[in-house]
Amino acid sequence: MKAIADISIIPLGVGLSLSSYVAACEKVFAEQGLEPKLHANGTNIEGDWDMVMGAIKACHERLHEMGVPRIATNLRLGTRIDREPSMDAKLSSVKEKLEP
Numbered sequence: 828m829k830a831i832a833d834i835s836i837i838p839l840g841v842g843l844s845l846s847s848y849v850a851a852c853e854k855v856f857a858e859q860g861l862e863p864k865l866h867a868n869g870t871n872i873e874g875d876w877d878m879v880m881g882a883i884k885a886c887h888e889r890l891h892e893m894g895v896p897r898i899a900t901n902l903r904l905g906t907r908i909d910r911e912p913s914m915d916a917k918l919s920s921v922k923e924k925l926e927p
Contacts, residue, residue, distance in 0.1 A: 830876045831905045831912050834883060835869035838890055839897040851893060852886040859885060864914060869901070873914050876906070 838848045849865070856863040856872055859882040864871040872879055887898055905912065 828876045828906055828908075829874065829912055830879050831871065831873045831914055831917075832879050832883070833869055833871050833903040835901040836883075836886055836890070837899045837901070838895040839899060841895055848890055848893065848895065851889050855886045855889050856882050871914055873912065879904075 836848075836852055838845055841848065849870075853863050853865060853870065856870065859878065861872045861874050861878065861882055872882065874882075883900065883902070887900070890898055
């Protein structure tokens with residue numbers, strides 16, 4: 828089953844600057860064969876359910892290896908069975924409706 832995930836991974840106990848941890852997770856997602864789409868408050872990824880969940884786990888593991896003592900993750904996950912879900916298709920559908 829294919830899933831689209833909106834993920835915000837929050838390292839705790841490492842200070843105020845989190846960009847190096849965000850970059851580390853972006854690299855993990857790419858290494859796992861996903862095409863992450865970074866946005867201001869998180870990252871979107873899409874792929875097979877197990878692949879998406881495995882990538883999130885791998886990100887947690889990488890951050891712990893970097894010395895992060897605690898991680899909080901906010902996850903919104905969507906699936907559908909009537910057609911193959913796609914982040915690009917979702918965005919295109921809205922953009923079409925915005926055109927005059």
